[in-house]
Amino acid sequence: MRVTQSMLSSNMLRNLNNSYGKMSNYQDMLTSGRKFTKPSEDPVAAVMGMGYRVDLGKTEQYQRNLSTANSWLDSTDEALDQASSALKRVKELIVQAANDTNGTERQKINAEMKQIKEHLRDISNTQVAGNYIFSGTHVNEPLYTDKIGPQNPAVTTLGKEKTVEIDVFDGIRMSINTPGAELFGELDDFMAHVTTILDDDTKTSDEISEALGLQVIDGAGTTIPALDSVHEKTLKMQADVGARQNRVELMENRLGIGEGNIIKQMSLNEDTEYPATITNMVTQSSIHQAALSVGAKIIQQTLVDFIR
Numbered sequence: 343m344r345v346t347q348s349m350l351s352s353n354m355l356r357n358l359n360n361s362y363g364k365m366s367n368y369q370d371m372l373t374s375g376r377k378f379t380k381p382s383e384d385p386v387a388a389v390m391g392m393g394y395r396v397d398l399g400k401t402e403q404y405q406r407n408l409s410t411a412n413s414w415l416d417s418t419d420e421a422l423d424q425a426s427s428a429l430k431r432v433k434e435l436i437v438q439a440a441n442d443t444n445g446t447e448r449q450k451i452n453a454e455m456k457q458i459k460e461h462l463r464d465i466s467n468t469q470v471a472g473n474y475i476f477s478g479t480h481v482n483e484p485l486y487t488d489k490i491g492p493q494n495p496a497v498t499t500l501g502k503e504k505t506v507e508i509d510v511f512d513g514i515r516m517s518i519n520t521p522g523a524e525l526f527g528e529l530d531d532f533m534a535h536v537t538t539i540l541d542d543d544t545k546t547s548d549e550i551s552e553a554l555g556l557q558v559i560d561g562a563g564t565t566i567p568a569l570d571s572v573h574e575k576t577l578k579m580q581a582d583v584g585a586r587q588n589r590v591e592l593m594e595n596r597l598g599i600g601e602g603n604i605i606k607q608m609s610l611n612e613d614t615e616y617p618a619t620i621t622n623m624v625t626q627s628s629i630h631q632a633a634l635s636v637g638a639k640i641i642q643q644t645l646v647d648f649i650r
Contacts, residue, residue: 374614377611421475439540449540476521477497478506518627532572539553
């Protein structure tokens with residue numbers, strides 16, 4: 343086969359263009375920090391990158407959901423803790439009222455009882471970001487609309503016992519509210535019963551004790567069955583909230599680990615390995631210089647070279 347000067351020149355130019363293309367790719371990788379800048383350069387890696395971004399987006403959404411869950415659960419825990427403290431004070435006041443107190447002192451106790459009753463209604467209407475956390479799924483409706491009336495009829499029997507759930511992981515939903523209509527209804531009824539009894543100045547200490555079920559048990563102190571029962575329910579609800587708070591913390595740790603793994607895989611899939619890329623760039627540059635040197639010997643001089 344006869345090899346002409348034209349063939350030599352064409353091959354040399356083609357090889358030089360390929361060399362320029364490789365150096366351009368390495369330069370793009372070093373400048374952008376990415377192994378590829380267009381999906382067509384590496385379709386498989388591009389598809390994998392899309393999958394990683396979907397997973398990362400879901401993880402970030404779950405983390406936002408957990409932040410919302412923390413807000414609801416923290417507010418619920420604080421509200422129930424305030425209710426528990428109020429019930430302890432109620433018990434102290436009942437014991438005082440059941441002792442030999444005169445009418446004036448008893449009315450002072452009753453005035454504080456009425457304030458605690460209103461305070462418990464305020465707690466039942468606790469909101470987080472405009473949502474009532476004890477109204478079940480009726481998050482736009484308060485449990486109580488005034489200081490003395492019954493529970494809000496807009497909070498239906500079916501809705502007030504349902505829970506609000508959010509996604510915290512693939513296939514995992516968690517309730518973030520605590521339906522409190524029943525608990526606060528019992529609290530309100532008990533407080534109304536107490537204030538009604540204390541409003542009657544004719545009742546003696548023994549009659550007050552009997553009406554409220556106050557008992558003094560050796561080794562157990564003073565018990566008020568109705569109050570102790572509703573206080574126990576409050577503590578159980580608070581314990582349930584605490585358990586869910588611990589679950590949220592575990593899920594946050596799990597999502598944090600998962601997010602780190604996804605970011606690591608994305609980096610391995612897309613980010614430039616600078617040491618290797620720089621080495622390849624230097625090697626290709628040396629090859630290119632060698633090709634130019636050889637090419638200068640291949641191309642014959644023409645008349646243009648003598649026009650100086």
